[in-house]
Amino acid sequence: MTQPDWIxxxxxxxxxxxxxxxADDTVLAQMAPAPGRDAAEALARLLPELAPGVPVLxxxxxxxxxxxxxxKPPVMARARDGAGGLHLLPGVxxxxxxxxxxxxxxxxxxxxxxxxxxxxxVCLPGAQSRWVHVSAGEIVSFRSFLTGTLGRLLAAPExxxxxxxxxxxxxxxxxxxDQAMGRPAGFAGDLSAILAExxxxxxxxxxxxxxxWGLLIGMELAAAKPYWLGQSVAILDEGETAARYRxxxxxxxxxxxxxxxxxxxxxxxxxxxxxxxx
Amino acid sequence: MTQPDWIxxxxxxxxxxxxxxxADDTVLAQMAPAPGRDAAEALARLLPELAPGVPVLxxxxxxxxxxxxxxKPPVMARARDGAGGLHLLPGVxxxxxxxxxxxxxxxxxxxxxxxxxxxxxVCLPGAQSRWVHVSAGEIVSFRSFLTGTLGRLLAAPExxxxxxxxxxxxxxxxxxxDQAMGRPAGFAGDLSAILAExxxxxxxxxxxxxxxWGLLIGMELAAAKPYWLGQSVAILDEGETAARYRxxxxxxxxxxxxxxxxxxxxxxxxxxxxxxxx
Numbered sequence: 001m002t003q004p005d006w007i008x009x010x011x012x013x014x015x016x017x018x019x020x021x022x023a024d025d026t027v028l029a030q031m032a033p034a035p036g037r038d039a040a041e042a043l044a045r046l047l048p049e050l051a052p053g054v055p056v057l058x059x060x061x062x063x064x065x066x067x068x069x070x071x072k073p074p075v076m077a078r079a080r081d082g083a084g085g086l087h088l089l090p091g092v093x094x095x096x097x098x099x100x101x102x103x104x105x106x107x108x109x110x111x112x113x114x115x116x117x118x119x120x121x122v123c124l125p126g127a128q129s130r131w132v133h134v135s136a137g138e139i140v141s142f143r144s145f146l147t148g149t150l151g152r153l154l155a156a157p158e159x160x161x162x163x164x165x166x167x168x169x170x171x172x173x174x175x176x177x178d179q180a181m182g183r184p185a186g187f188a189g190d191l192s193a194i195l196a197e198x199x200x201x202x203x204x205x206x207x208x209x210x211x212x213w214g215l216l217i218g219m220e221l222a223a224a225k226p227y228w229l230g231q232s233v234a235i236l237d238e239g240e241t242a243a244r245y246r247x248x249x250x251x252x253x254x255x256x257x258x259x260x261x262x263x264x265x266x267x268x269x270x271x272x273x274x275x276x277x278x
Numbered sequence: 279m280t281q282p283d284w285i286x287x288x289x290x291x292x293x294x295x296x297x298x299x300x301a302d303d304t305v306l307a308q309m310a311p312a313p314g315r316d317a318a319e320a321l322a323r324l325l326p327e328l329a330p331g332v333p334v335l336x337x338x339x340x341x342x343x344x345x346x347x348x349x350k351p352p353v354m355a356r357a358r359d360g361a362g363g364l365h366l367l368p369g370v371x372x373x374x375x376x377x378x379x380x381x382x383x384x385x386x387x388x389x390x391x392x393x394x395x396x397x398x399x400v401c402l403p404g405a406q407s408r409w410v411h412v413s414a415g416e417i418v419s420f421r422s423f424l425t426g427t428l429g430r431l432l433a434a435p436e437x438x439x440x441x442x443x444x445x446x447x448x449x450x451x452x453x454x455x456d457q458a459m460g461r462p463a464g465f466a467g468d469l470s471a472i473l474a475e476x477x478x479x480x481x482x483x484x485x486x487x488x489x490x491w492g493l494l495i496g497m498e499l500a501a502a503k504p505y506w507l508g509q510s511v512a513i514l515d516e517g518e519t520a521a522r523y524r525x526x527x528x529x530x531x532x533x534x535x536x537x538x539x540x541x542x543x544x545x546x547x548x549x550x551x552x553x554x555x556x
Contacts, residue, residue: 064477098474127436128470143357144470153431158292158405184463185500192406192422196376199342210333222463 004028004054008269010262011039011061012051012103012126017262018046025270043086055085057269060103062088068095070138073109075272089272099144103129103265108238110267111259112137120232124261125241126150129220131227143227145220148241151213160191160212163198165205170247172207176214177248181222190215217248228254236261282306282332286547288540289317289339290381290407295540297323303548321364333363338381340366346418347372351387352501353550357384367550370417377422381543382408385514388545389506389537390415398510402539403519405430405500409505421505423498428517429491438490441476443483450485454492455526459500468493495526506532514539 004020013179014035019026033046039061050056057077067074070093077087091102101108104124112118112134124130132142154160180187194211197203221228233249233256235242242258249256282298292313298306313318317339328334335355345352347370355365369380379386382402387423390396392413400410405427410420432438458465472489475481499506511527513520520536527534 013379093478094474097471098478099471100474100477128473143467144474145466146469146473147438147466150428150432150466150469153434153437154428156431159427159431181463183501184465185459185497187462187465187501188423188425188428188494188498189421191424191428191502193375193377195406195424196372196422198376199378200371200373200376218464219463221535223461223465223467 002028002096003051006273007050007054007056008266008273009043009056009058009061010103010106010265010269011042011058012265016042016046017265018050019269020050020269023199025273027266047086053085055087057089057273059089059106059265059272060091061271062090064093064100066091066093066100068092069142070140071137073105073112073268073272075109075275077272077276083245089269093143094142097143098199099142101132101139101142104132105139105237106268106272107264108132108139108260108268109271110132110264110269111234111236113267113271114259114264115234118232118234120234121227121232123228123235123245123256125235125237125239125245129245131224132226133227144223145223147216147220151216151240154191154212160194160208163205163208164212165209165210167204167206169210173210173214173244174251176211176249177218177221177251180215180218181252184219185221187215187219200224210257213244214248217244221248221252228252231274233257234259236264238262280306281329284551285328285334286330286544286551287336287339288354288381288384288543288547288550289320289335289336290543294320294324294336296328297459297544297547298328299548303551305544309403315470318403331363333365335365335367335551337367337384337547337550339367342371342378344369344371344378346370347420348418349417351383351546351550353387353553355550355554367443367547370420370484371525375421377420379408379410379420383411383417384546384550385539386410386412386546386547387468388415388542388547389512389555391545391549392537392542393512396510396512398512399505399536401506401511401513401517401523403513403517403523407523409427409502411505421502423501425494425498429494432469438472438486441472441481441483441486442490443487444482445482445487447482447485447488451488451492451522452525454489455496455499455529458493459530462497462500465493465497488500490525491522495522499526499530501543506530511535512537514542516540 005023008019018031092105122132128144133140283301296309383528406422411418
């Protein structure tokens, strides 16, 4: 097997993705180690297996402080002490309202590398979904929402677990988006109603799941309206969540383009590697 | 020790409370067994320890169907097959909006036994908090909110755990109540802001905890406004949560009386035992 020239990596939501890269930035191999809670630990386990002396560039795993908006997505990585050729790309901070990007800035950089004239809003669903206003190649401002974490927590057996299933009902989803956008305060009551309808009226588990996500995304869209209203919107994600955000935005008359989030991360890491080289 | 005449019990939020009762309805002893996930299992473990032949009356543990609103809190318990003298008090159901009381109706009954002329709204905080409209001794309608469950889930390490502490900041709580009542759609974004302020600006863990509960209770008050506006409100609870609801309501100009929730449960069980006897 060809020896890699460098290794690109992204730490996101407890998952480390690694790409072994050739000198011409083609991908030689991809690795997705077991998920964990700590980036440093996952890297310490993996680094000895990677080719010694090969530089490693990772996004989403650096410690504060981060550069503050407005700024271009960072390209200058910091070497981690005592970790050989390991370099960590910093995130981006915002003082007011207080907010942090950790890896998403590199996905935005990758999207801008492929779409250099893009001016608008990038939506990055996740444990915390991020809405990032981009103009003239800079991150101007952004806003995070704990939506993904709420959705995952609410699937617990002591929450909505007993009512939820694996199917999907698009009409129920869009109806709940509307409901939450119009009456966001009803959120906790609408969650209880899912449980009660499931027990009293045999609400289908697919409808219950779609309704939960419609409430979550509808509430987020209501608050993020200053970001998406009248803007070009790009959604960066690699899962089914992107399609849900796109459908919810389309129902508000806002078309959005989709781009693969993991691929954007890799493009952002390649850009940082190119631009940081002397 | 005196042999009990009957045993009163309440199954609530994974906890079984039991009172050994004398014939004159004084309490001989109280037991609070280890928490569990299943009422039937907890009872099966305990029943052999209780005096054989002594009738047991439990609220909050019956299976559907339940009588529907408008109705008085049920007093006719159902005998459980093959479980000796075990009798379960049914809850109360509401078809539209779909909703269920499971044990709270007995607390309401206890409050009405002590306050027979009460006409207004009873608020019962919990894993699901319930707002119950009571008139002429009947439960007219009610609405549940998954507030308590949301608060508990959001304290997880992968959610707001790292930002939260054990103290309390009343001013931060009331400010967050106001914020959520005015802009409830911001909920998921305000949660992310707690995390970010904790990391960027050293937000105090006590302020973070108070803000989380202010957002939760504020969002609930905004949706429950048709229940509490211009009404007599009684809060039945046995924890610090009652004081939070009372302070949030007081900030809206609504005075509320507090009553001990566990004591109201016992009073409700005593009333059911009295009224159901031939």
